Amino acid sequence: MATKTKRQKPKSRAAAKKPARKVVKLASAKKPAKKANGNGLPKPSNKPYGQAGLALQGVRILDFTHVQSGPTCTQLLAYMGADVIKVERPGAGDITRGQLRDVPNADSLYFTMLNGSKRSITIDSKHPKGMDILNRLIKTCDVLVENFAPGALDRMGLTWEYIHKLNPRMIVASVKGFGPGPYEDCKVYENVAQCAGGAASTTGFREGPPLVTGAQIGDSGTGLHLALGIVSALYQRIRTGRGQKVLCAMQDGVLNLTRVKLRDQQRLAHGPLTEYSQYSEGVPFGKAVPRAGNDSGGGQPAWLLKCKGWENDPDAYIYFITQAPVWGAICDLIGEPTWKTDPDYATPKARLPRLKKIFARIEEWTMTKTKFEVMDICNAVDIPVGPILSMKEIAEDESLRATGTVVEVDHPTRGKYLTVGNPIKLSDSPADVRRSPLLGEHTEEILSKVLGYNGAQIAEIKASGAITAPDKSKAAA
Ligand code: CAO
Numbered sequence: 140m141a142t143k144t145k146r147q148k149p150k151s152r153a154a155a156k157k158p159a160r161k162v163v164k165l166a167s168a169k170k171p172a173k174k175a176n177g178n179g180l181p182k183p184s185n186k187p188y189g190q191a192g193l194a195l196q197g198v199r200i201l202d203f204t205h206v207q208s209g210p211t212c213t214q215l216l217a218y219m220g221a222d223v224i225k226v227e228r229p230g231a232g233d234i235t236r237g238q239l240r241d242v243p244n245a246d247s248l249y250f251t252m253l254n255g256s257k258r259s260i261t262i263d264s265k266h267p268k269g270m271d272i273l274n275r276l277i278k279t280c281d282v283l284v285e286n287f288a289p290g291a292l293d294r295m296g297l298t299w300e301y302i303h304k305l306n307p308r309m310i311v312a313s314v315k316g317f318g319p320g321p322y323e324d325c326k327v328y329e330n331v332a333q334c335a336g337g338a339a340s341t342t343g344f345r346e347g348p349p350l351v352t353g354a355q356i357g358d359s360g361t362g363l364h365l366a367l368g369i370v371s372a373l374y375q376r377i378r379t380g381r382g383q384k385v386l387c388a389m390q391d392g393v394l395n396l397t398r399v400k401l402r403d404q405q406r407l408a409h410g411p412l413t414e415y416s417q418y419s420e421g422v423p424f425g426k427a428v429p430r431a432g433n434d435s436g437g438g439q440p441a442w443l444l445k446c447k448g449w450e451n452d453p454d455a456y457i458y459f460i461t462q463a464p465v466w467g468a469i470c471d472l473i474g475e476p477t478w479k480t481d482p483d484y485a486t487p488k489a490r491l492p493r494l495k496k497i498f499a500r501i502e503e504w505t506m507t508k509t510k511f512e513v514m515d516i517c518n519a520v521d522i523p524v525g526p527i528l529s530m531k532e533i534a535e536d537e538s539l540r541a542t543g544t545v546v547e548v549d550h551p552t553r554g555k556y557l558t559v560g561n562p563i564k565l566s567d568s569p570a571d572v573r574r575s576p577l578l579g580e581h582t583e584e585i586l587s588k589v590l591g592y593n594g595a596q597i598a599e600i601k602a603s604g605a606i607t608a609p610d611k612s613k614a615a616a
Contacts, residue, residue, distance in 0.1 A: 193220020194568035198373065199589075201273075201280040202226065202257060205233045207329065207355060208314040208389065209286030210253040211362030216282075216369065217256035218561040218570045224276065224585055225254060225576070229261040230608020232578040245553035246575060252558045254575040255548065260586075261579035261606050264295045268605035273297070275590045277305045282369055282382075286314035288326045299384060310372045310382040314361050318388035327389055332357030336393020341400040343430040345417060350430075361392035399436045403428045414440055419494045435460060440487075440494050443527070444502040446510040454532075457510045458525040459501055459517075463487045468520040473504040548574040582606055 184191040198221040202213040210233070217223040227233055235250040263269040277283065283302060285292050292298075292313075302309050316327020317335070325331075330351045333339050338357075343350030354360075368385035376382060394401070403412055407428065411418050415431050418424075435441035441460040449455040461469060466485075470478045478484035483493065490497060505513050510526035517524045528536075534557055539545040546560040551574075561570030586592045586600065600606055 188567050189569050191567055193571055194565055195219040195221040195370075198222070198282065199280045200224065201276050201283040203283060203285035203287070203292070204314075205286065206235055207249075207253060207358035208362045209284055209365075210235075211355075211359040212312070212314070212365040212369070213257065213284050214253055214255055215363065215366045215561065215563070218572055219563075219565070220568060220571055221282075223257040224280070224581075224589070225257045225259045226262050226264070226273070226276075227259055227578060229263050229579070229604075229606055232259070232261070236578060242553045245550070246577070248556060251550060251553065251556055251575040255558055256571050256573045257576055258581035258585060259576035259579055260582045261608075262582075263605050264297075266603065266605040268600055268603045270296065272586070272590065272600070272605065274305060277302055277309060279589060280306075281308065281373065282310040282312060284312045284365070284369070289315055289324045303382065306382070308376060308380065308382050310369060310376065310385060312365055312369050312372070312385040312387075314365055314387050314389065316388065317390050318386065322390075327357075329355055329357040329389075332361070332389035332393050335390045337397045337400055338393050341397060341428050341430060344432045345422070345430050347430070356396050357389045357393050360396050361387050361389045364392045364395065400428050413491050414438060416442070416494055419492045433458070439463065439523075440490070440497075442494075442498040444498065444505045446505050446513060447508055449506070454527045454529040455510055456527040457505055457513045458527070459498070459505065459513075460523040461490070461497065461501075462523055465520065465522045466490075468522055469501065472516065472520070472522070473501050475500060543570055543572065546572045548572065550574045551577065579606070 195216055198216070200213055200216055200221050200223040202209075202223045202225040204210045204213055204225070213221075213223045213225070225233075233250055233254070235253070236246045238247055239249050240247045262272050264273060277297075283297075299311055302311055315323070316325050316332060317323050322335075327335075330339075333351045333356060334349070336357065339349040339351050342352055365385065365387040368387060372383050372385050404427065406412060407424060407426075411424050412428075414435065414437075415424075415429070416434050417429060417431070433441075433443040439460050439462045441458060443456050444459050446455045446457050466487075467479045470476055470484075475484075483489055484497070508516065513524055514526050533539065534545065536545065540547075542564070543560040544562060546558050547555055548558060549555050558572065560572045564570075583597060586597050586606075587594075592600065604610075
């Protein structure tokens with residue numbers, strides 16, 4: 140609730156003359172919606188669900204992203220229906236096009252799986268004509284997304300002030316490694332962020348070194364955060380009529396995903412972390428949250444257990460959670476019915492110092508079954524378990540294909556490949572998952588259809604070298 144301060148600042152004369160409130164006319168206020176309810180909002184569409192256009196239809200993104208973090212963000216926005224125009228350096232493009240190549244002369248999977256559903260235009264941003272094109276793009280786009288090294292966008296001349304003057308509605312969204320502070324100028328890749336965000340120090344086994352995870356929480360995780368920031372800024376712009384800066388630091392994104400460990404850091408001040416197996420093993424805690432192996436990060440003790448075939452299959456494991464309400468069912472399954480009433484095992488508190496023994500006993504049982512059998516048997520009695528699925532199993536999983544989470548697309552130079560579709564399912568906005576563009580595939584289309592250049596102007600731009608790779612033979616001569 141707003142409270143009145145006793146000493147209010149005296150108003151200057153100039154300020155006193157100003158009207159109390161300036162009425163800002165929003166672009167959206169110019170034309171009243173045709174079909175409006177009494178409250179000015181559009182009437183609910185009567186089109187069948189999924190046929191009323193995509194969620195971000197009409198949003199145009201100037202995509203200056205590269206590598207992984209930024210492209211993850213813009214790919215999600217493209218899946219949601221935004222027109223994502225990816226700007227790439229002529230002749231070179233996003234560096235990942237050529238990284239970790241599996242098919243000679245074809246864009247790598249690294250690139251294709253992060254840049255689906257986008258259009259590609261090549262522009263040399265350091266060429267005067269290239270800058271003219273960028274100016275036009277800035278005027279016509281809603282969001283500029285970038286993840287250059289700190290200062291690179293400014294060095295191109297695209298400062299916030301410059302962009303905002305050209306298009307006050309523009310949202311400028313950036314991924315950087317660190318937020319303002321001692322490291323703000325550093326270049327950052329995935330694992331740097333995992334280390335600086337607290338994930339690595341809390342991942343791995345107590346006896347071993349810190350570990351980075353396979354999930355790209357620094358890059359893709361931050362891209363996901365940025366997408367939420369962009370959509371929020373678009374929503375706020377409906378009210379304010381103006382764009383804003385959106386910044387996601389990778390360190391912050393990782394910390395957000397590792398917040399349960401900051402929780403545990405504070406709990407340490409009040410005693411040992413009793414759900415960590417270190418406690419049941421009688422190993423004292425130090426000053427910082429330790430690595431906890433495969434312990435559960437929550438309040439239900441859990442561990443990773445071997446299943447039938449583990450000797451030859453590195454993924455024959457199941458993650459087993461001893462959720463308190465189903466303790467009785469667990470005891471029956473593993474053939475220890477007396478543990479249901481035995482005071483040493485009957486309550487979660489009594490079990491805590493005996494977790495090692497308990498999981499060893501459960502593992503004796505899981506080792507007699509495949510991970511899928513354990514899954515079926517346990518889920519039938521509500522015991523939460525998770526099979527360790529290999530990437531091979533995931534790639535072949537029919538249900539993931541059926542939901543569009545794993546999608547096969549066809550590419551003109553590399554042929555068919557699998558990609559991850561939209562993990563966020565909207566009932567009225569089916570995901571628009573298409574292959575990634577070739578380098579500069581849409582340059583002319585965007586110049587003419589989006590920016591209105593005519594044929595002669597496009598020829599002139601081409602001849603200038605602003606959208607084409609420098610001629611190496613001329614450079615050598
Ligand atoms: N035309 C002309 N020049 C272009 C261009 C274009 N279309 N697109 C990019 N460039 C130029 C930039 O202007 C910049 O030039 P200057 O340094 O001379 O100003 C240069 O290309 C490269 O930019 P960069 O420094 O961002 O690239 P890098 O490969 O050296 O660094 C990375 C890569 C990822 C470490 C750095 O971009 C970064 O720290 N980004 C922020 C954090 C981030 O997103 N990290 C995740 C990466 S994924 O693991």
